[in-house]
Amino acid sequence: MSDWPRVRLHVVTGKGGTGKTTVAAALALGLARGGRQVLLCEVEGRQGIARLFDVEPLPYEERLLAVAPGGGEVRALAIDAEAALLEYLDMYYRLGRAGRALDRFGVIDFATTIAPGVRDVLLSGKVFEAYRRRARDGHPVYDHVVLDAPPTGRIPRFLNVNAEVAGIAKVGPIRKQADSIMQVLQSRGTAVHLVTLLEDMPVQETADAIGELTAAELPVGGVVVNQARSTPLTATTRKAVAAGTMNADELVPALEQAGLDRLDTSTSTVAQQLLSGATDHVHRLDLEERLMDEVDGLERPVYRLPQLGEGIDLAALYELADALCEQGMA
Amino acid sequence: MNARRREPAGQRRSRGHSSPPRGSASTRSTAPVPFDVDQLIDDPGTRIIVCCGSGGVGKTTTAAALGLRAAERGRSVVVLTIDPARRLAQALGLDELDNIPRPVAGSDGAGRLDAMMLDMKRTFDEVVEGHANPVKAQQILENPFYVALSSSFAGTQEYMAMEKLGQLHAQTEAEASWDLIIVDTPPSRSALDFLDAPEHLASLLDGRFVRMLLAPARGPARLLSVGLGVVTSALNKVLGAQVLTDMQTFIAACDTLFGGFRQRAEATYALLQASGTAFVVVATPEPDALREATYFVERLGSEHMPLAGLVVNRVQAEAVPAVSASAAERAAQQLVDQTGEQHEVAAGLLLIQAERARQRQRQDRLRKGFAGAHPEVPTVGVVALAGDVHDLDGLRQVGDLLAAG
Ligand SMILES: Nc1ncnc2c1ncn2[C@@H]1O[C@H](COP(=O)(O)OP(=O)(O)OP(=O)(O)O)[C@@H](O)[C@H]1O
Ligand SMILES: Nc1ncnc2c1ncn2[C@@H]1O[C@H](COP(=O)(O)OP(=O)(O)OP(=O)(O)O)[C@@H](O)[C@H]1O
Ligand SMILES: [Mg+2]
Ligand SMILES: [Mg+2]
Numbered sequence: 001m002s003d004w005p006r007v008r009l010h011v012v013t014g015k016g017g018t019g020k021t022t023v024a025a026a027l028a029l030g031l032a033r034g035g036r037q038v039l040l041c042e043v044e045g046r047q048g049i050a051r052l053f054d055v056e057p058l059p060y061e062e063r064l065l066a067v068a069p070g071g072g073e074v075r076a077l078a079i080d081a082e083a084a085l086l087e088y089l090d091m092y093y094r095l096g097r098a099g100r101a102l103d104r105f106g107v108i109d110f111a112t113t114i115a116p117g118v119r120d121v122l123l124s125g126k127v128f129e130a131y132r133r134r135a136r137d138g139h140p141v142y143d144h145v146v147l148d149a150p151p152t153g154r155i156p157r158f159l160n161v162n163a164e165v166a167g168i169a170k171v172g173p174i175r176k177q178a179d180s181i182m183q184v185l186q187s188r189g190t191a192v193h194l195v196t197l198l199e200d201m202p203v204q205e206t207a208d209a210i211g212e213l214t215a216a217e218l219p220v221g222g223v224v225v226n227q228a229r230s231t232p233l234t235a236t237t238r239k240a241v242a243a244g245t246m247n248a249d250e251l252v253p254a255l256e257q258a259g260l261d262r263l264d265t266s267t268s269t270v271a272q273q274l275l276s277g278a279t280d281h282v283h284r285l286d287l288e289e290r291l292m293d294e295v296d297g298l299e300r301p302v303y304r305l306p307q308l309g310e311g312i313d314l315a316a317l318y319e320l321a322d323a324l325c326e327q328g329m330a
Numbered sequence: 331m332n333a334r335r336r337e338p339a340g341q342r343r344s345r346g347h348s349s350p351p352r353g354s355a356s357t358r359s360t361a362p363v364p365f366d367v368d369q370l371i372d373d374p375g376t377r378i379i380v381c382c383g384s385g386g387v388g389k390t391t392t393a394a395a396l397g398l399r400a401a402e403r404g405r406s407v408v409v410l411t412i413d414p415a416r417r418l419a420q421a422l423g424l425d426e427l428d429n430i431p432r433p434v435a436g437s438d439g440a441g442r443l444d445a446m447m448l449d450m451k452r453t454f455d456e457v458v459e460g461h462a463n464p465v466k467a468q469q470i471l472e473n474p475f476y477v478a479l480s481s482s483f484a485g486t487q488e489y490m491a492m493e494k495l496g497q498l499h500a501q502t503e504a505e506a507s508w509d510l511i512i513v514d515t516p517p518s519r520s521a522l523d524f525l526d527a528p529e530h531l532a533s534l535l536d537g538r539f540v541r542m543l544l545a546p547a548r549g550p551a552r553l554l555s556v557g558l559g560v561v562t563s564a565l566n567k568v569l570g571a572q573v574l575t576d577m578q579t580f581i582a583a584c585d586t587l588f589g590g591f592r593q594r595a596e597a598t599y600a601l602l603q604a605s606g607t608a609f610v611v612v613a614t615p616e617p618d619a620l621r622e623a624t625y626f627v628e629r630l631g632s633e634h635m636p637l638a639g640l641v642v643n644r645v646q647a648e649a650v651p652a653v654s655a656s657a658a659e660r661a662a663q664q665l666v667d668q669t670g671e672q673h674e675v676a677a678g679l680l681l682i683q684a685e686r687a688r689q690r691q692r693q694d695r696l697r698k699g700f701a702g703a704h705p706e707v708p709t710v711g712v713v714a715l716a717g718d719v720h721d722l723d724g725l726r727q728v729g730d731l732l733a734a735g
Contacts, residue, residue, distance in 0.1 A: 016385030016517060017618070089564065107565065110534050114475050114577075116482040118569070151385075153517070167474040172570020200718045201386070201415050232681035234674060246675075254676030257669060258661035265652035274679040277649030281682045283716035309688060311617070 003301050003328040004221065007191040009131050009184065010146045011221075013155040013209065014195030015202040019226035021048040022312055023195045023305070024148035025074075026320035030330030032072030033321075036143040039130050040065065040076045043123040044150060049076050052312065060084075062130075066314070068321075075142075077130070082108045084122040092173070116157075117164030121178050124161055128181045131189075152194065152205045156212040159185055159192065163216070191221030193329075196295065198225060198288035203295060210298055222329055223300045225292065227307040231285055233278070241275070241282045248272040303327045362701040365639030365708035367732045370608060371400040371510070377606030378499065379512045379638070382521045384622035387614045388643035388712075390414045391719050391728060393514040394422065394445070396610070398434075398722060399729035400510055401443035408444040408508045410494055412487065412516050417720035419447060429453060431498075436722050444508065453490040454480040461590045466583055475580040485527035487516040492528045492598040499601060521611070521626040525602075525633065532595040608638035613700075615642050615693035615711075620700050627704055639708035641732065642697060646689040647713040653680075655687035710735050 004010070010031070012024040021042070028040040039062060042049050047057045053065055058078040065076040085108055112119035133141040150158045157164055162182040169175045184190060192213055196202040206223060213220050231238065240246045251271040261267045295302055305323055308316045324330045370376055381393040390411055397409035408431045411424065419425065422434050424447045431444035458476075459467045470476050480486060495513050502508050515524045565574050601607065609630055613623035623640060630637045653661070662680035665673045701709065712731045719728055 089567075106534070111565070111569075111577075113485065113531065113534050114479045114580075117478060164478075167477060168576065169570050169573050172573065173567065174569050174573075200417070200720075204416065232685075233678040237675045237678050240675075251676045251679065254665060254669075254673035255661075257673065258664050258676070258680070260653065260657075260661055263652045265650075270650055270652060273650040274653075274676075274683055277647075277686055278679045278682050280647065280649070280716050281686075287717055309685070310692075 001328065002330060004191055006188050007221070008140070008142075008144050009127070009190040010144060011149045011155075011159070011190065011192040012147065012195060012224075013149045013152050013192060014224075014226075015153075015197075015205045016151045018195045018197050018202050019224075019305075020151070020195050021052055021148050022317070022320065023193075023224050023226060023324075024146050025049065025052055026305075026317050026324055027193075027330055028074045028144070028146040029066060029068055029317055029321035030324045031144040031146065032066075032068035032074050033070055033325065033330070034068075035071040036068075036073075037141065038072065038074045038144045038146060039142045040074055040146045040148065041079055041127055041130070042077075042148040043079045043127075045078070045080055047078060048148060049078065052317070053314065060087075066317075077126075079123050079126045081112050081119045081122045084126045085112075088122065088125065115165075115168050117161065117168060118174065120158050121161050121165055121174060121181065124158070124181050124185070125177055128184055131184060149192075152209040155192070155209060156216055156218075159213070159218050160216045161185075186217050186219065188219065190219050192218055193221040193224060194300075195224045195226050197227055198229070198291040198295075200291070203291045207294070207298060210300070220300060223295055223298060223302050224324075224329070225295060225302060225304045228304045229285065229288055229307060231281070233282070238282055238285070241278050242286065244279070246275060248275045251275070301328075303329045362640075362697075362705060362707060362709040364735045365641070365710040366735070367396070367399075367639075367710060368403070370610075370638050371396060371405065372403060374509065375606055376608055377502075377510060378495070378601070378604075378608070379510070380495075380515065380524075380602065380607065380609050381513065381612055382515050382524055382609060382626055383612035384521050384619050385517045387612045387619050388641070389517075389612050390418065390514045391725070392610065392612050392641055392643065392732070393512050394418065395719075395725045395728035395732060397443055397445065397510075397512045398437055398725045399733065400512070401434075401437050401441035402439035402726075402729075404440040405510045406442045406508045407510045407512060408446070408498060408502075409512045409514070410446055410448060410491070410498060411514045412448045412491055414447060414514075415718070415720065417718075421721040421725075429456075434722075442508075448487070448491055448494055450487050450490045451480050453494050454486065457493060457590075457594075462583075469583045470580070473580040473583065474576055476584075485523070485531050488518065488524050488527035489531050489595075491516055491524070493594065496594060496598045496601065521622050522629055525629065528595045528598070532591045602635050603633065605636065608636055610638050610641060611707075612641045612643055614644045615646075615696050617696060620696055624700060624703060627707055637707065639710065640700070642709060642711045644714040645711040646686055646693055648690055649686055650683050653683055653687070655684045655691060658684035658687060 010027060012020050012027065014020045024040060028038045032038040040049060049065070050056065050058050055065070058076055060078065060080060060083040062075045062077045064073060066074045068074065112122070127145060127147055130142060131145045135141050149155055161178045165174060165178045194206045194209060196206045210220050233241070248271040249268060251274065252267050255261060255267050255270060260270060263270065303324060304327070305320050308319070321330065379396060381389045383389050393409055393411060397407045401407045411422070414422070414424065422445045423432055424445060429446065429449040429452045431446040434443040434445050437443040455471060458470050462470060491513065495511065498511050502511065518524065562574060611623050611626055613619040627637060627640070658680045662677040662684065665677045710732060712728060715724070715727065719725060
């Protein structure tokens with residue numbers, strides 16, 4: 001059973017490089033299990049999804065990306081503001097020619113740069129449209145929409161579309177659009193999940209973002225601790241290494257037993273080097289544990305994803321999706 | 331300057347091949363030239379060091395560590411940091427955000443270290459105040475478009491970092507206050523943003539559309555192209571009429587500034603190409619970061635901007651060089667198979683070594699890939715410390731690692 005039974009719009013944010021795209025993709029795969037239709041979107045024009053799945057750059061068009069056990073499907077869409085605006089103009093105003101004129105004069109570039117809120121409304125507007133889209137039978141076309149969102153530094157502004165355009169447009173269609181998007185974002189159908197590593201800055205940014213999202217009445221979801229380290233050491237060994245009470249010479253018989261006494265480096269040097277490597281490792285674990293306590297202190301559901309040694313390919317994504325399902329995120 | 335406009339990612343790579351090789355590119359080996367950091371910071375001819383790289387790789391840490399080291403070796407240094415981690419900011423005495431450099435307490439040696447943290451909005455406000463009369467300045471500062479623009483992070487931060495660099499440089503010339511300026515760059519996703527964003531913004535602010543919007547305000551109808559009516563009516567429909575009016579007011583008010591924007595962007599660009607400037611590209615040994623570093627290095631070449639070297643930061647330390655990953659794993663397995671729990675401590679330590687050596691191998695392979703494409707780029711690796719870097723001792727340690735190569 002998922003921890004987020006009502007949620008259909010999953011927004012995934014986190015500090016840059018923590019694994020937003022990876023987690024968003026794994027979550028989409030997890031949510032697609034059992035025959036669900038899922039749309040995975042990105043909004044920053046970086047083609048992170050295409051790179052991750054090793055496919056051609058995604059157009060502004062929903063494309064089948066992967067399938068999940070039980071007949072589920074993940075589609076992907078790279079949303080860009082220009083295309084979204086042209087589509088919007090066409091749909092509501094049938095502004096085909098004028099739309100292209102806007103583009104030709106650089107109006108869209110100008111308007112969305114000097115008024116970033118407008119850009120954000122266009123981007124989230126498309127997500128909102130996919131979320132609300134219904135098939136003929138009245139059912140939503142997508143069971144879930146997963147957004148690989150901008151990083152924590154920009155997420156409160158990005159999602160708080162209303163406040164963002166309020167300064168600029170007090171009335172008019174863009175304002176109306178912002179209002180309806182905001183309603184969905186603030187509803188129980190949405191969750192904003194945060195991805196972090198067990199490092200100081202990402203954890204700090206996660207805490208800050210939770211504060212800001214809460215202040216903007218945006219629904220905070222879970223915290224995904226990505227690339228969590230594991231240790232082969234037993235608790236006793238770990239303690240001894242941390243305390244610095246271990247004597248490297250005691251390792252020598254073991255190294256001889258393992259045939260590591262015939263190297264160019266002397267066995268006692270190897271023993272010392274092993275111990276110093278282990279000391280670094282244990283310091284790192286201690287730091288991670290301290291940060292894990294901080295994450296637990298945020299009082300949000302926490303999901304842990306292991307660090308996968310060989311980088312992320314499709315098999316790794318399914319593995320991460322498994323982990324998210326097992327822990328109840330999907 | 332239009333040639334500098336942002337290009338699609340696919341084109342970046344091909345462009346780099348035409349950039350002239352630097353340094354001793356004749357060697358075929360993939361072992362890169364070592365990056366002699368002390369030579370760079372000791373050279374009195376080095377006046378500006380720009381630390382660039384993609385998000386989170388260690389730009390701020392490197393900038394601060396270089397600054398401290400240079401100061402402790404006798405230079406008079408100012409470091410311009412952007413969004414430093416909170417604890418590092420405290421250690422540098424940057425708690426107070428007043429947008430001017432302050433001395434850093436605790437730096438030893440003959441030189442001097444000042445540091446500051448960029449206040450983006452304030453820097454922008456000051457540009458406006460410096461260029462417009464008080465009444466007009468006030469109009470601009472209050473305009474909703476200005477408020478949105480000056481507090482948005484899309485490009486404005488890069489633009490203002492350049493602006494501040496220009497100011498510090500002017501101050502250095504006028505007062506001989508510092509002989510080395512070290513600049514950190516904003517946490518953008520792509521290192522190229524630092525070069526592209528200011529130009530993009532400047533070109534928008536005095537670009538075609540702005541002239542078009544200004545045309546009615548100025549009168550001459552010849553500038554009213556056929557398309558304009560269509561455009562304004564489309565904008566009115568989407569944004570509401572009031573928005574367009576606000577936009578026009580903003581632009582008209584900014585009119586006096588536009589030439590200035592362009593001129594300043596150009597002046598800073600020239601400064602970045604000057605011979606006293608050195609770019610230090612920072613990356614982690616990860617595919618994304620090294621790819622960004624590659625784009626950036628190639629771009630510097632085509633812009634004739636001087637690259638000093640690449641810092642590969644947070645490299646996995648080599649704990650036991652004589653024992654490879656597979657040997658360590660085999661040995662650990664053998665111990666468990668043959669002796670059960672008797673040597674479980676050693677087995678655990680060997681497994682840690684296996685994991686570290688595997689990481690290191692992967693990183694070495696990635697670094698070789700970069701060096702293969704750009705063997706001429708001097709490179710230094712800095713190992714990942716067990717904790718983060720948040721005080722002067724930590725910065726000194728990073729400085730030592732940078733210099734030790
Ligand atoms: N669990 C994991 N194990 C191993 N590597 C991982 C894991 N998660 C992410 N990575 C790697 O970390 C890097 C960053 O991940 P990703 O691109 O998903 O982050 P991001 O937050 O989307 O980054 P950006 O802010 O640049 O968009 C990638 O190289 C990815 O392969
Ligand atoms: N060699 C190192 N060993 C351990 N930790 C490091 C090392 N270099 C940097 N760090 C830590 O990594 C984190 C990110 O570093 P830093 O803030 O310098 O990166 P940045 O490139 O400026 O990031 P941003 O793009 O967010 O501005 C900091 O917590 C810093 O202390
Ligand atoms: Mg991403
Ligand atoms: Mg930084």
